[in-house]
Amino acid sequence: MILYKGRIYETSKNASLLQTLKADADETLLNKSIDREKLISAADLIAGKIKSGEYNYLLEQTDIDGIEEYVDRAAEMLKRENLLLNLKASLPALVELPEIDAYIAPVGVLFHIAAGNVDVLPAYSVLCGLLCGNVNILKLPSQDNGITIKILSELIKIMPELSDFIYVFDTPSSDVGSMLKMAEAADKVVVWGGDEAVSAVRKMLPANIGIVEWGHRISFAYIGADYEKYPDKLQGLAEHIIKTSQLFCSSCQRIYINSDKEEDAEKFCRYFLPYLQAARNKRPLKDIGAAAEQTLIKYAEDIERSINNEYKNEKKYSGEGCALTVKADKELQISGFFGVCDVSALPLDQLFGVLRRKKGYLQTACIIADEQTAEAAEDIMVRAGVNRITSPAKMSDTFIGEAHDGAPELYNYVRIINKEV
C-alpha cells in the first residue's frame, strides 16, 4: 500500500507516483510550512485518544507482542508538554552571536528508510521529521504490519494539511531504481537498520544527499562482586531481559561480573537464575516459534563447532523458558533472544578493552555494584563509547527528551540558517 498526499494507492501505482514525487515534494517545500503548534496539538489529541482507548481497535489488528507495555509510554511521549520538552532538548541551542543572526529551518525533504524492528518506529521517524517542518518520504520495512499507514492516516485526518508532507511507499529494498528515485527527491536519507542496510544506502546515495544513520546497537550489564546486596536491581534486570525478549538495541545481551575467575560467573548464574525464572513465570513466552528457531540455530552452531573442532565447553544453567550460559569468551555479542543471556567474568581493568572492540555499537549499560565500583565502571564505559546508563529495570525505557545514540534526536533534521546582521 502507498500513502501519497493523504490518499491510499495500491502498490501497483508505485512507478507512476514516483514520477511525480520529486516535483510534489519540492512544490510543498517551496510553498507550504507546517504549523508546529497545530501539529503538537494534533499529537496531543492522539495521546488523549490512545489513553482513552479510542485506538484499541487499531492496536488489536496488529500482532505486536507486549503492546500494552508500550502504549501508555507512547501516549505519554505524544503529550504536548513532553513534545515541547523533547524539542527543547533535541534541537540545537542557538547562541546570540555578535556578527550574525541564527535561526532554525527544516532540512527540506527527508527520505526515511525504516527498519521493522519496532512496529511503530517508521511512523515515529516521520513524526520527528514533521516536528522539524520537513517533507517526509518513507519506505516501509518489509515486515510492516499495516500500522504505520494507519497511524499516519489518523494524523492526516486530524490535520489534513499534513498530507502534502507525507509520502509512504511499500517498495522492497531490492527495487534499487525506486529507492534511488525516492533518495533523489530528498536532502537527507534517514536510515534505520543493521550494518548491511546502512552500507547499502551509503553505496547507493549520490554525494549531495546527506545521511542520518540510526544503526543497530548492543547493550549489557556490569555487576560488582557484592551483587547479593541488590535484590531489587537483580529482579529489575531479570524482568528487563524477559520483558524485552532481548530484541531491542537497549536489551541486555551480556552480563559481566567484576572478577577474573570463571567460577564467579558460574556462582552468579546459580544466584541469578531464580530471578530470571521468576520473571519468566510472570511473563510466559508468547512467541514460541521464534524462540524455538533461535534455540535450534544456536544448537546447530554448537554442532557445527564440534564438526569443525572448534567446540567450547560452556556451562549452561537452564530454567524453564530461560537460561544463562557462562562464556569464557568475553566479547560483547548477541546472547540470543527470548530469555537466554550469556555471562562472563570481566574484571574492571579489562572492561575498556572489551568495550572498545565494539566502538560505534555500544548503547545502554546498567551497573549493579557498590558506589565506588559503579563510578569507576561508568567512567570506563563513557570513555569506551557507551551512550546510555540506566537502572537495570529501565534499560529499554524511553525517557522524555533523551538523546538518540549520543546525539540530540532532532539535531539532524534541521539546519541552522545564518544571516548577517
Next chain:
Amino acid sequence: MKYRRAVFNKKPYNAADNGEFIRAVRELTEYHIKHNEKYAKICADAGFVPEMLTCEDDLYKLPFIPTLTLKKHELFSNGGRGILIKATSSGTGGKAGVVGFELSGLFCALKMVLKIFAHKKLFSGRFTNYIVFGYKPDRKNKTAVSKTAFGATLFAPALHRTYALTRKNGKYEADLDRVCGAIVAYSKKKHPVRFMGFPSYTYFAMKLLEEKGITVKLPEGSKIMLAGGWKQYYREQVDKTEFYDTAKRVLGVDDENIVEFYGAVEHPIAYCDCKNHHFHIPSYSRVIIRDVTTLKPLPYGQTGLVELITPMVKATPVTAVMPDDLGVLYPGQTCGCGIESPYLEIIGRVGLKDVKTCAAGASALLGDIKL
C-alpha cells in the same frame, strides 16, 4: 544389529518392549561413533557415551542432529560405503538435507510400511484412479516427498495418475483447473479414487471446485491421503474439522476415509493417523518434546521442539533428529482409539513469525540461516 531387527519385527502398535528399542539405539549409536568421525566429535563434545543409554528414560541424553546440520553436511557413516539410495528433504527454506540409506535400513523401512499400512487397511486389489497433489516425478526431482507420493500410488493398482505439480519451463507449476477436471471425470467412473499429497493443494482444489459450484460423490472405497504438511502455505492452513467438512461437502468423502501421514526424510518412520486422527508413535520410534529455549525434555501436554528417534538407519547418523516442527505429546490412553502409545500433535513450524530486533550483530543469527 540384532536389536534393530527385533524392533522392526514388532507389530506397529501395542507391542511389548523388553528393552529392544533402547538396545537397538545403543548398538546403532556405537556403530555411528565408531564409523563416523564427525558424529563421534558431536557425541564427545556433548559428553555422551553409549553406555549412558540404559533405559528409555535415558534417550534424551543422546545428542540429536537438527535438520539444519543435515542441510549443511553430508554426515554419512562408514565413508558413505553401502549407501543404496540418497533421499533429499523437500528443502523448505531453500536448502535440502541429504540422507543416505543402506539395504538393511531400507529393508526395515519396507517391513514398517507394510505393517503400518496393512494395519490402516490401505492396501487394496481394486484398480484405482489417483490424483497426486504433489510433484510429478522425474530424473531431476530427488525429493523424498515425490518418491513417497508415487509409492503411495502402489497401494492399489493404478489406472491413471494425475499430478497437480508438473514441470514447465524447468519449474514446477500447479495446475488445479486440470486437476479439478480429472476429479470430475474420475468421479463418474466406477473405480475408487485416491488423493495423495500436500494438504494445501488438496484443500485448494476442493475450494476451487466449490467456487465453480461443483460437488461430486467419489466412488465407494475412495480415500484422501495427506502428507507433506502445508509448507509455504502455512498462513492458509485450516483446522482439520474445516478440511474434513469440505471433503464431505465437495467430494462426498467421510472423515474415516481421510488418512494423514507425518514423517521426514531425516526420520523415515511412517506416522499414520488413527481413527481419531492422532499420530500415535509406532513401535519403531520414540518422540521427545523439548523446551524451546532450554531444550530440556517436557512432560505430556506441553508444546516444544519435536525430537524424533529411531534405530532404522545405519548409513547416516539420524538416530535422533530434530526437524523444524513444534508439537505436543499426549498419553495414548487419552485418544480412545485403542492404540496405547503416546500420540503427537504437530502445532506448526519454528520461526514462522519474523523476529524483529535492532540488537547489533543479530543478522548473523537471523538473516543467514532462516529455517
